[in-house]
Amino acid sequence: MKKKPELYPLKFIPILKEKVWGGTKLSRLFGKELAENTGESWEVSGVEGDISVVVNGTFKGVSLVSLLETYKEALVGKKVYKTFGATFPLLFKFIDADQDLSVQLHPNDALAKKRHNSFGKTEMWYVLDADDDARIILGFSEKMDAETYLRHLSENKITEILHSEKVQKGDSFFITPGVVHAIGAGVVIAEIQQTSDITYRIYDWNRPDINGELRELHNELAIDAITFEETNAKLTYTEVENEPLPLCTTPFFKTNKLTLTKNFTRNVVALDSFVVYMCVEGAATVVTKNTSEEIKKGETLLIPASTSEITIKTSSATILEVYIP
Structure with a gap:
């Protein structure tokens, strides 16, 4: 029997997404080859229809799903493979918001499974770049209930009850399912999330899409998924050098920040998980x-x-280290 080639660190072809709110910073900051209005670069994806393809080494041209089907736990880890099988469980993106994104939220695992046969969407953001006046929307600006929310929604006054927060480079945020949120204009982030593309838009600034038509809103779906509880999404930490700094630990992923000024060694096999490094x-x-x-x-x-x-x-490098705990 022919021996399978050994696995090695894998790079993938970025999957670029044109968005009405996208810009050119992914090219300017990272040198990615893209058109105007590119909002997202999907770096590692197992989302159906958008499967990542290897760009380096022996497996060049092979899809992530094919590798997972062939190498199983050797690629993702024993406990990860036992839980997720041939589905790659996380999605990694860089996002450039030249304009405000839609105000949106995501369902949890139970609701996403019931409605869409999908994972829910728990995510975190790390801010790579932000204009001086840049902000994001996270939750509500006052104590909220369904009645108040629906009244503002019906009167097209939802922006009056949204909480805006200024951001700067290095800020991190953890967004749980149900939390209303939007990335604001002038913000570039790294996003780590469950493998899901289920988004409920509740407001889109009355803005036409790139095809000239208004995008669909999902307010009937959103009302059962939304959380009105107060959210404290911003992650606080004290910077350290040359050792893993935990930013975010969830059942779905763990993210460490590595601020390196010298060489760093990691025992990967002990983690029993794939590890993704976002520079x-x-x-x-x-x-x-x-x-x-x-x-x-x-x-x-x-x-x-x-x-x-x-x-x-x-x-000199700052790297996000992500794996499944």
Whole structure:
């Protein structure tokens, strides 16, 4: 029997998404080749219809799903494969909001499964770049209930009850299902989320889409998914260098921030999970037993779970490290 090639750190072709609210910063900041109004770069995706394809090494041209079907737990880890099987469980994006995104929310796992046969959407954001006056929308500006919310919605006054929060580079936010939110104009983020593309839009600034028509709103679906409880989505932390700084730990993913000024070594196989590195500043070389792969700002690398150990070689890099706990 022919021996299967060994897994190695994997890069994927970015899946670029044109959006009415998108801009050109993904090109300007990260050197991605894109058209105007590019809002999203899907870096690692197992979403049906948008499956990532390898761009480096022996597996160049092979899809993430094909690799997962062939290598199973060697790619994603034993406990991850037992839970998710041939579905890659997370989606990684860079997002450029040249204009405000729609005001939206996402269903939880139970509701998404019932309605859409999909995962829900728990997500986190890390701000890579922000204009001086940039802000995001998170939750409501006052104590809220369904009656008050629906009245403002019907009177086209929903913006009067939304909470806006100024943001700056380095801010992080954890957004649970049901929380009303929107990325504001002038913000570039890295987004880590469950593998789901289910979004309920409740307000879209009365703005036509790139086809000239108003986008569909999902207010009837949203009312059963929305949370009116107060939300504290901003993550607080004290910066540390050259060791993993926990930003966000959930049942779905754990995200550490690595602020590196020297080489960093990680025992991957002990995590029993794939690890994804999103470079948000600087550059580095990720070295394994048999390979090395460069990664720079705006690039993403997937380390297979079977990898024994990696060393990130750098003198200056900030990297988000993500795996399933």
